[in-house]
Amino acid sequence: MRQVVIFLLLILSLLVLFFVGKVIYGLKVLTSKGFLNVFASSYKLEALQIFLLISILLLLLISILLQLIHLFPQRKKKG
Numbered sequence: 001m002r003q004v005v006i007f008l009l010l011i012l013s014l015l016v017l018f019f020v021g022k023v024i025y026g027l028k029v030l031t032s033k034g035f036l037n038v039f040a041s042s043y044k045l046e047a048l049q050i051f052l053l054i055s056i057l058l059l060l061l062i063s064i065l066l067q068l069i070h071l072f073p074q075r076k077k078k079g
Contacts, residue, residue, distance in 0.1 A: 002069060009065060013058050020054050 005069065006066065009062055013062055016058060017051075017055055021051055024051050
């Protein structure tokens, strides 16, 4: 059961990373066309930096979730 939860967490994180990458790529296309130049110039962040920051935060979240899973003991089956 624990392996299934870990596998689902990994798949979910990859899907979120893919979605975030698509959104950031869209933002980069918009900034190159001039729609969001204010956003790009005020934060001074490239799309790759934002992507790396979000991926690091997701990895931290997954590690915290895995630590919480290991904290709770498994139910012992009687029988």
